[in-house]
Amino acid sequence: MTTIPKEKFVLEMGPSNEGVDKVASGSTVVFESFDCFSNSIQSEEDTFSSIGWANINPATGPLYVEGAEVGDTLKVEILDLEIGDQAAMTTIPNAGTFAKTVDQEKTKIIPIKDGRAIFNEHLSFPIDPMVGVIGTAAANEDIPTGTPGDHGGNLDCKRVEKGATLYLPVNQPGALLSMGDAHSNMGDGELLICGVEIPSVTTVRVTVVKGQEYPLPCIVNEDQFMTLASAETLDDASVKAAENMQSFLIERLQMDPIEAGMLLSAVGDLRVCQIVNPMKTARVEIPKSVVDKYNYAFK
Ligand code: CA
Ligand code: CA
Secondary structure, eight states: OOOOOOTTTTTTSSTOOSSSSOOTTTEEEEEEETTTTTTTTOOOTTHHHHOOOGGOEEEEEEEEEEOOOTTTTEEEEEEEEEEEEEEEOOTTTTSTTTTTTTTTEEEEEEEEETTTOOSSSSSSOOOOOOOEEEEEOSSSEEEESHHHHHHHOOOOTTTTTTOOEEEOOOSTTTTTEEEEEEEEEOTTTOSSSSOOOOOEEEEEEEEESSOOOOOSSEESSSSEEEEEEEEESSHHHHHHHHHHHHHHHHHHHHOOHHHHHHHHHOOOOEEEEESSSEEEEEEEEEEEEHHHHTTOOOO
């Protein structure tokens, strides 16, 4: 099995990317990843400013998938997601949702023990690992790994987890998949500005789906189908994610726009992925049973 070591990473996703390894469609690949701080925060004495933005959000890869041509879709099944035994959270003064009150640097180390994240002397919670940064090379320009977009990137969507299948666009030959920035836990919104940041080992199966079947990026798991969208404002991201879901219902389930709109108002959930990155990300979720009732099978 191909393993990509964490030392092979990019800080941008786009035309300048070159594959560090090459596999056939249908292959299983292991991505070892640093945490978003390049593993440089090991104690509460280490602060965000000691790292520098140049070493934030390294994404392991890129992986070249044979047969992936521009206009195709890359299917990424997350088969396994293992995390390290120590996580970190940091503040960035005057940034994030609480910019008015969070005005100094602070680091919290969060040990992971027996499947729980030890938050403080009162609180621990079960780990719920997710991948924050995952994407293919963007079409027209190199996009920093801290920014989300149609290519994926820093989506910070907690549904990107073990058991999920993520579909991404192929904008460059070979797709050039990269990922990193895992969290042991993150709430919708990622309000402070970081998740519970942790190194990871992610095992995925990558498959080329010819053409574009779905509005991208999108996710399927056991119970839900989700469309994701990123934009400068959460309002715009929300509308785009909803329009993407509506277009799926129209194009793949042959609903008319009004029926699709009514359905989404009835059972579609608009949720926030994150509001702290350069572009904000929203998602719309529908029960997978809706898709099943129309006898549609995901490719
Ligand atoms: Ca992130
Ligand atoms: Ca993160």
